[in-house]
Amino acid sequence: MKKIINTPEKFITEMLEGIYAAHPDLVKFAGGDLHCLVSTKKIPGKVGIATGGGSGHLPLFLGYVGEGMLDGCSIGDVFQSPSAEQMLAVTKEIDSGAGVLYIYGNYGGDILNFDMAAEMADFEENIHVESVVAGEDVASGAPVKPGAKNTRRGVAGIFFVYKCAGAAAAKMLPLDEVKRVAEKVCENVRTMGVALTPCTVPRVGHPSFELAEDEMEIGMGIHGEPGIRRGKLMPADAIVDEMLNKIIEDLPYQNGDEVAILVNGLGATPLEEQYVMFRRIHQVLSEKGINIFHTYIGEYATSMEMAGASISLLKVDDELKELLRFPADTPFFKQFKY
């Protein structure tokens, strides 16, 4: 385990101290607890959007708190849900009368705690809370059937949910509309990842799994959850083809569709390699007659020092395009209107 940290126990506290010290203009903490991060800008009458989840995925989750995106984020230990109390503290701080939308990933711990927090917010604080749970990793669980439980992991695609719901809230849409937008994005986004190396939870002290020098795992989750297939490392084009085919079949994305794309590095994969991947994505989509509306590329949802990448496709219509184009200004994601 080679990390620039002081002690595993103080890792997240010290990271948070660094964040508040680095961005005093953008973020502050609520309730005297560093784990309850909120935007310094509160807009009266705007729906508040809160997210939360374990640490170790920067810029996810807290890096998207800012104008045009999220209003607050509760932060857990590495790969650990924050507590319901912390979620509640964020909720109270960001509510400005129009209610609060929780957007988070489909993980047991997060669900239990956000449910508990929503109950507390409703009963104790009289804040109207709605929740949207993102789960779009096609390598986990079966395609979601209407009405059935979604067993898929939420991974990098949640960025699109934040972006569109954040823009909808910034346009002062009411809670039910912001929720509808978030759900629409969830329905239209699909992700798949590949891992080349593991990552180490500091307090565990050793990698959570092993991959031989010539192996990769297709479909691995961002906490190292097993994927679909472990095999020899393949050329970039073959990796992309395998991932992209799974993604495209799943929705399915079809000839004539328009998509936004997110190529996401998991932590240790250079941008150079992500562009090599995007080259192939562009080729395949062109062949299939799927049009690219806009491309996002870089590290959006990581797994600390894991090497690997994920691809997310979002099928867009005029409404989602307009929301994607909307400007955003957060510690990690800045975008001028395009």
Add this chain to the structure above:
Amino acid sequence: MKKIINTPEKFITEMLEGIYAAHPDLVKFAGGDLHCLVSTKKIPGKVGIATGGGSGHLPLFLGYVGEGMLDGCSIGDVFQSPSAEQMLAVTKEIDSGAGVLYIYGNYGGDILNFDMAAEMADFEENIHVESVVAGEDVASGAPVKPGAKNTRRGVAGIFFVYKCAGAAAAKMLPLDEVKRVAEKVCENVRTMGVALTPCTVPRVGHPSFELAEDEMEIGMGIHGEPGIRRGKLMPADAIVDEMLNKIIEDLPYQNGDEVAILVNGLGATPLEEQYVMFRRIHQVLSEKGINIFHTYIGEYATSMEMAGASISLLKVDDELKELLRFPADTPFFKQFKY
């Protein structure tokens, strides 16, 4: 060597194809050569700013081509200078009558080629070219004495040179003024890095050096050039203290000074760890009475998949603060006016 590529030989070409496919609104290539990247926006009468250098450092160098920053970039193979012909092609494309400023790092190959290109631009194309060579790595060479040759490597601090000179050019200042700003930044910026793991040049196929599981190298260059000291991996605070002391003594930065800070990940170091480092930087500077004007943190100049980080300090005055605040919109660096 675990990389998502097709073949080492096609790595950079395919990366470039990916870049043009991903950002067709922002960048295009000149002279029919993918290695000659220019902005799609050309502003009549504006000083053109060109940079260039080897690949493997994304977002450096080409990622900063865009509004408020650079106009063009010639791109070499991994850690290799582009050729003088390629630099000339970029120069011709971005000149709009006000002359062109070359800003690049202090490396032998780049100097020889940029010198050759500047001669060709002057003689063959009648384009007035000036050059500023950035070299601010305090771990390499002695402090620069006025008039003497600078033997220091140029590393992440060049970001500040781009930012300020880019803003000066965007404000339509003339070539000599833009050059003055660039030189002023060079004089006031210092950087030092630390490496935890090596990186592999794809065509070499094995890491350029080895570091034991419990070792780090303080002061290592972004191509794996040897640093000041190899030793046992230390706690984050001790690493920061050692780097920061060297940096602070070098200029020196003093009580009452105001600085902009860049904490830069070398490729595989998670943002979480960079914030742990920044926490300590913030503490030390507070103790020394050095005020922080603004903090940039993330991956700005990498060494592919190298684990490690660098710290850059820029001493600012009112002029540089105004230029830093200026907005920028490039594929990798976006900033609203602050």
Add this chain to the structure above:
Amino acid sequence: MLNACDIKKLMQCWAEVMVQNRDYLIELDSHVGDSDLGLTMGDGFTAASNAIADLDESDIGKLVYNAGKAMSTAVPSTMGTLMASGLMAVGKTLKGCTDLDMDGIVSFFQAYFDGVQSRGKAQVGDKTFLDGLFGAVESLKTDAAANLPLKEAAEHASQAAHQGFLNTKGMLAQFGRAAGRGEQSRDLLDPGAAVADLLMKGFAIFISEKADSI
């Protein structure tokens, strides 16, 4: 009969068992999930135990409730939150009790089971913690009805929990990270059920030590 002091000791015994089995739980969770279960259970039960160790409180319900709250803030993972929900439910059920006889002990574990179930909404057979605890609670009920000595009943409950844990192999996971693996999940033992196994093992050890020391 167990009093508040015994409950504190039981909680400490659980903390020790979880800490001792840290690597075992990490290993189990590493095949299914995120390898954290050893950390969360060790920390969570330690926090729960520490929170009440020095409380001057004879109300067993209040003690256990506070232990649960401490667990909930200390380790808000799936199992952390579920264990907190279980303990808090025990607390609510046993509020006002200062001594537990055999029926009280049955109520304790029944409430624990119900608290976990109402928070997590899983059913027996869904390959969760519940599958480990379910048989143990049933065994306690049977042995209580048969008036067996506590030490023997605890032994049986521990065996039942262990069997419940082993039986999770073959089940299809419906919850947690394992659910994402679909049919592949059948081959694996459920880590949460292993916690139920350890809980009942800890209980049996505690009871047997208590019996020996009298």
Add this chain to the structure above:
Amino acid sequence: MLNACDIKKLMQCWAEVMVQNRDYLIELDSHVGDSDLGLTMGDGFTAASNAIADLDESDIGKLVYNAGKAMSTAVPSTMGTLMASGLMAVGKTLKGCTDLDMDGIVSFFQAYFDGVQSRGKAQVGDKTFLDGLFGAVESLKTDAAANLPLKEAAEHASQAAHQGFLNTKGMLAQFGRAAGRGEQSRDLLDPGAAVADLLMKGFAIFISEKADSI
């Protein structure tokens, strides 16, 4: 006497020597710089050789100039650009020559040296390629004045280049990545000077093979 055909063979011989010593140069450069020298020299001289291999051209100057230009676009690294500058200077100097006698050969290497120096602005003693080549050029001059046979002169020049390379240990680097290391650079052999050593070694092999084949 060397004609255009010999020059093509010499260039091919250099390409082969550089390719064979790929790992040796990478290793040397890894201690000082960025480990690329083996790649750039192998590729650069191969490109230079390929660019002229099929040219129907008897003008030695034009041949070498074209080889230099090919090198310059193929490998724009420090040494690539310097070697290109060297070859292009040779080309300019020997423009119009179709045969090289001993004096012509001296001019060839003198021009190579001058071309590298005027591009890179280093001095002998600055721990660069020049320190490898300098002694070789001097040796050629001496042997030419003494009318020694070419094969012997080439051998001496190769030895001088090798000695020049060895002598870079102890020098303080003023250029390239090594300069950044200050006093520490003294302990290291200069990789660029190793290229000069290989160039003269290749030249000697080429001459000796040519002599043997007559």
